[in-house]
Amino acid sequence: MAFYRSHVLVCGGTPCLLGGCRGVKDALVAEIERQGLTDEIKVVETGCLGPCDRGPVLVVYPEGITYVRVKVEDVPAIVAEHLLKGRVVERLVYRDEAGERLVSYAQSTYYGPQKRVVLRNCGVIDPESIEEYIARDGYAALAKALTAMTPAAVVEEIKASGLRGRGGAAFPTGLKWSFTAKAQADQKYIVCNADEGEPGTFKDRLILEGDPHSVLEGMIIAGYAVGATRGFIYIRGEYRQSIARMAKAIARAREMGLLGRNILGTGFSFEVEIREGAGAYICGDETALIESIEGNRGEPRVKPPFPGVHGLWGRPTVVNNVETLANVAPIIDHGAAWFRSMGTENSPGTKVFTMTGDINNEGLIEVEMGIPLRQIIYEIGGGIPGGRGFKMAQTGGTSGGCLPTSFLDLPMDYDTLAQHGAALGSGALLVMDDTHCIVDIIKCFQKFFAHESCGRCTPCREGTVRLYEMIGEISEGRGTREHLRVLEELGRVMTVAPLCGLGQTAAVPLLSCLKHFREEIETHVLEGRCPTGVCKMGKAPVVA
Amino acid sequence: MGVVEAKEIAAIVDRHGREASKLLPILQETQRRYGYLPEEAMQQIADALSLPVAKVFGVATFYSLFAVAPKGQHIIRVCENAPCHLRGAEEVFAALREELGIQPGETTADGLFTLEQTSCLGVCGVAPVMMVDEVVYGNLTPTRVREIIANYRRAAVGE
């Protein structure tokens, strides 16, 4: 690799792409060439650099100066001042809330308490370059697994690490692999679930855009561990950039002999195909996803049997989330004990979160499991805009529970949240301030479920619509005590009666709000008043 | 977009392989070609894969990204989930309805736009968000959506 005096990283994540980072990158390359700096300065387009709401983002190394909201017109100044003369262009520098210049990402609290395992390469390497991935020990874990470990030893290592599924259900990954490893069949499959649809979640997209090889490497290792020779990556159809980057990664890995027949000369063969989703939240459910790959309507199957023994075309199939798979290579590389040194006893390792809603630093973070919610929101997230008050946080996406202020010091791990009727889920973290109304947001949640119910089972098809209608009536000032009673009763039934996780979680946020924010909901019903003034009480019913 | 030609459908089917499991990729490519899934196309795909037409139609109508009737030249999908909602998606959506003079599910009289509501597009970091065809627009305000629509209208006139 040639030696460069400086590297300029340009974020090529989707928000930055739409903010015009391509234009900025092209202008930068042209300007560097014009100034005769081409041999000294390398421009690299990377995955997400973090502060998505401030794109396009650009980082100059080795100084680690971060520029935000860079426009094409700013490029000559950055090149002439910073790259040529070493003077920082102050007006574009990324600053914290207090106006303090953040000299480098590494020194910013936004990155400070973070621990980067899954995101180790995101925003650091050029995701389209397999050479850069390899230069940072990429595919070393694959080589180690294939040449120095038996498949059973790989399964054991993952089991020992305590890794749990990052797609939402938190099932122990090693145990899942062991079921498929044990099953006898003429063909087994590995499926990577990249159908990310949980509202407020976009980590899988950023992993796929920023470091596709880490996911691919995890899949190949999984294939070796359980005896599967074919894999599918099911990526939601809207993720054009993820699909393109993954396609390129697959092609490059194949060229390098890391994928395909006789990988690294070890005799192990593995093939991967991309399948695009076609717009259905329910296909995130593993059995619905399998139906979709088979070419059917994406309706969930009755479980058991589980995919581990009876999956794609009835064959044993491991379905894992993108982030789960991205953890595999580091575990094989550094060992289970290293992994267990992070996080908590029952939730080892790190978790990637996507922060949205009323929070200053929207975007992607990775922290050790068990970190308190307060630290995430106030330290890493930079708190709530305008100094407004905290009202609630919803973890795990729209199907997760809503937590009031008294829960701010809860450690964020699977078991603690489950004990409190919430879920870590996919890692979505929605923050809502005290100017928003709880009834209004519940209505928004219920509309989502009514819209996304696949209609296969009656409790979900009818129940989601009823819940939406009733909460809608409350928001219009037409709620009665009977509404509250029925919401609660139907909500309870919904947690058990539907066939799959969509229906079973459709009332989870509602029930948690009835518990923690009852007073506000009752004010709507009993006093006909919305305390925040968000609901237009007394208006004629709106037909959705 | 043109009439459905049997040999074109046959070429798409052959590119993916005549297996039932290739139905989604085949429908995706067919839609890219025609802008929607014409009935004749679905009939021919069913024949080629030896599937009942009802099955092909059932799959096509299940997924929100497939259209079984022609739509506007540009499809606008507005996200209405909680992260976008908290950042003002409702006002953005109201501005769009007003600017286009249509309700969700409808197409403008000039055939330029179809308006749809969608679930989270996974770009909530720049909420509120909409997607026009395959392009994502973030940090929307009522003023910005009007500008964006105006740009598409100008581009259409320039064609």
Ligand SMILES: Cc1cc2nc3c(=O)[nH]c(=O)nc-3n(C[C@H](O)[C@H](O)[C@H](O)COP(=O)(O)O)c2cc1C
């Ligand atoms: C309605 C529904 C939606 C889901 N969506 C996703 C998703 O978008 N991504 C994902 O990885 N898992 C999703 N899951 C969980 C999957 O069914 C499955 O548990 C997961 O892919 C297993 O991988 P993991 O063990 O690595 O987490 C969803 C489940 C349900 C019921």
Ligand code: FES
């Ligand atoms: S909630 Fe709108 S893009 Fe995610």
